Amino acid sequence: MSRNGPLAIAFHTIIVAFMLAPxxxxxxxxxxxxxxxxxxxxEFSLRWFRxxxxxxxxxxxxxxxxxxxxxxxxLALLVAVPAALAIARYRFRGRDVLAGLFLSPLMIPxxxxxxxxxxxxxxxxxxGGFAGLLLAHLVIVCPFALRLTLASATGMDRAIEQAAIxxxxxxxxxxxxxxxxxxxxxxxxxxxxxFIQSFDEVTMTVFVAAPGIETLPVRMFLHIQDxxxxxxxxxxxxxxxxxxxxxxxxxxxxxxxRLLVGQGQR
Amino acid sequence: MSPVILQRPSLGAPAVAWLLSLPALAIFVGVxxxxxxxxxxLSFYDWGQYKGIEPVLILKNWREVLTDPxxxxxxxxTFRIALLVTLITALLGAPxxxxxxxxxxxxxxxxxxxxLGPLLISVVARTLxxxxxxxxxxxxxxxxxxxxxxxxxxxxxxxxxxxxxVALSHVxxxxxxxAVWAALQRIDVQVENAATSLGADHLTVLRRIVLPQAMPGxxxxxxxxxxxxxxxxxxxxxIGGRRLKVAATLAYDEFLNTLNWPLGAAVAxxxxxxxxxxxxxxxxxxxxxYAEAFR
Numbered sequence: 001m002s003r004n005g006p007l008a009i010a011f012h013t014i015i016v017a018f019m020l021a022p023x024x025x026x027x028x029x030x031x032x033x034x035x036x037x038x039x040x041x042x043e044f045s046l047r048w049f050r051x052x053x054x055x056x057x058x059x060x061x062x063x064x065x066x067x068x069x070x071x072x073x074x075l076a077l078l079v080a081v082p083a084a085l086a087i088a089r090y091r092f093r094g095r096d097v098l099a100g101l102f103l104s105p106l107m108i109p110x111x112x113x114x115x116x117x118x119x120x121x122x123x124x125x126x127x128g129g130f131a132g133l134l135l136a137h138l139v140i141v142c143p144f145a146l147r148l149t150l151a152s153a154t155g156m157d158r159a160i161e162q163a164a165i166x167x168x169x170x171x172x173x174x175x176x177x178x179x180x181x182x183x184x185x186x187x188x189x190x191x192x193x194x195f196i197q198s199f200d201e202v203t204m205t206v207f208v209a210a211p212g213i214e215t216l217p218v219r220m221f222l223h224i225q226d227x228x229x230x231x232x233x234x235x236x237x238x239x240x241x242x243x244x245x246x247x248x249x250x251x252x253x254x255x256x257x258r259l260l261v262g263q264g265q266r
Numbered sequence: 267m268s269p270v271i272l273q274r275p276s277l278g279a280p281a282v283a284w285l286l287s288l289p290a291l292a293i294f295v296g297v298x299x300x301x302x303x304x305x306x307x308l309s310f311y312d313w314g315q316y317k318g319i320e321p322v323l324i325l326k327n328w329r330e331v332l333t334d335p336x337x338x339x340x341x342x343x344t345f346r347i348a349l350l351v352t353l354i355t356a357l358l359g360a361p362x363x364x365x366x367x368x369x370x371x372x373x374x375x376x377x378x379x380x381x382l383g384p385l386l387i388s389v390v391a392r393t394l395x396x397x398x399x400x401x402x403x404x405x406x407x408x409x410x411x412x413x414x415x416x417x418x419x420x421x422x423x424x425x426x427x428x429x430x431x432v433a434l435s436h437v438x439x440x441x442x443x444x445a446v447w448a449a450l451q452r453i454d455v456q457v458e459n460a461a462t463s464l465g466a467d468h469l470t471v472l473r474r475i476v477l478p479q480a481m482p483g484x485x486x487x488x489x490x491x492x493x494x495x496x497x498x499x500x501x502x503x504x505i506g507g508r509r510l511k512v513a514a515t516l517a518y519d520e521f522l523n524t525l526n527w528p529l530g531a532a533v534a535x536x537x538x539x540x541x542x543x544x545x546x547x548x549x550x551x552x553x554x555x556y557a558e559a560f561r
């Protein structure tokens with residue numbers, strides 16, 4: 001295989017700078033010692049990170065996001081694992097329709113889902129509550145949990161299960177001792193990817209989240225709409241830090257390209 | 267050992283499969299299909315400043331959305347931005363995916379993380395970065411361009427389509443790189459080597475061997491980017507501001523500011539229908555053209 005030429009390296013450098021510039025700027029401005037937006041020139045200050053604690057709406061939004069992401073991803077696994085097993089191992093009428101239906105939230109614009117959820121939850125009396133938010137997030141993260149679980153369930157060697165059955169294991173024992181450990185890596189990665197999707201979601205959530213149960217991205221978005229100040233950059237820097245840590249773990253655990261390829265279906 | 271013992275069928279296979287899918291099915295029908303159907307219905311309802319939403323089936327909203335020049339301008343802008351973003355991401359993303367693919371480890375893994383990683387970072391945080399970079403006269407980009415002597419006066423980025431296109435290209439570029447990357451993974455390196463050994467220069471190999479095989483990836487990336495750009499919300503809302511409306515921000519305004527839900531529903535449904543038509547149409551075209559690549 002040949003190497004990249006100098007022109008290719010130059011192009012690559014520009015793209016990398018393009019991708020990183022806005023992220024780095026946010027992180028730099030977060031450390032400003034001034035009371036206004038500026039790049040820190042004299043010194044780095046934690047002033048605006050300490051200031052976050054004085055804004056309870058950001059702190060509570062962070063906890064809402066954390067709980068919402070963890071719960072909705074766990075619930076998504078709970079419904080996605082049986083569905084993935086059904087789709088991976090049975091050939092039945094309606095299988096493709098089911099798979100298409102379960103992946104459909106990837107293809108529906110989130111603004112349309114937001115509109116639909118707002119209408120639906122208001123009609124059935126779940127409007128403005130955590131339950132509605134949880135259901136909405138469950139639906140949008142489910143495809144991610146499903147796809148990764150499906151990938152590991154499809155690649156599984158069925159002979160191991162059959163060996164266990166032939167040795168007299170009960171259905172439940174086979175599932176718990178053989179199937180579950182084999183699809184566990186897919187489930188863990190699926191949960192993590194689902195969590196990040198939920199943690200970052202803003203377009204759909206902005207329709208459903210009422211004041212008091214706003215998620216962090218929604219709180220940040222609404223704050224930016226009013227005014228951009230160093231506070232929101234320090235909050236963003238924290239969010240970026242959390243995501244980068246999660247990202248590196250996921251990359252180690254599963255491989256980022258493998259994780260994201262097929263994200264394409266949306 | 268007889269196969270009967272191996273499979274122990276207590277229920278027929280389809281019954282088991284449906285049983286396993288039941289929880290997911292219930293949720294997707296109950297919380298996706300029903301709300302979508304309700305939204306379509308809502309788009310035909312009447313609305314008045316004082317009477318609120320009236321459940322009668324009329325075409326008022328649809329007539330307004332389809333004929334009013336205000337909506338036509340807004341939808342034209344939405345699709346113009348989406349088209350530009352698609353073009354830019356294709357021109358930047360396809361070569362970048364190719365370059366990444368030719369890198370050696372560990373650089374390949376590191377830069378793949380750098381390019382694709384931002385996909386998982388909050389859109390709000392990334393767009394905030396662009397708002398800081400653009401930021402009026404004092405923005406970093408304008409300062410740099412003016413210091414370099416490239417421009418005299420600061421370029422307007424905030425609250426302009428240019429700004430929205432640049433920021434959206436950044437947000438969606440990873441999707442294009444990813445799609446092209448996936449297509450390049452399927453290329454057999456030996457074909458390139460064979461072409462080179464037969465005397466083809468580098469450009470010829472790129473044009474005749476790599477590009478045709480990467481094309482399905484570029485096209486499927488383009489469909490994804492177009493659909494996401496046309497329905498983008500946070501980036502146009504932050505960079506475009508309140509006056510530069512696109513379909514998604516308009517639907518938001520109708521729902522949460524004007525409170526004219528039926529009209530907002532009509533805008534959202536029209537966006538959905540337009541995107542489904544474009545996506546399915548392009549997919550069908552690509553699959554016919556590159557039937558063998560998708561096998």
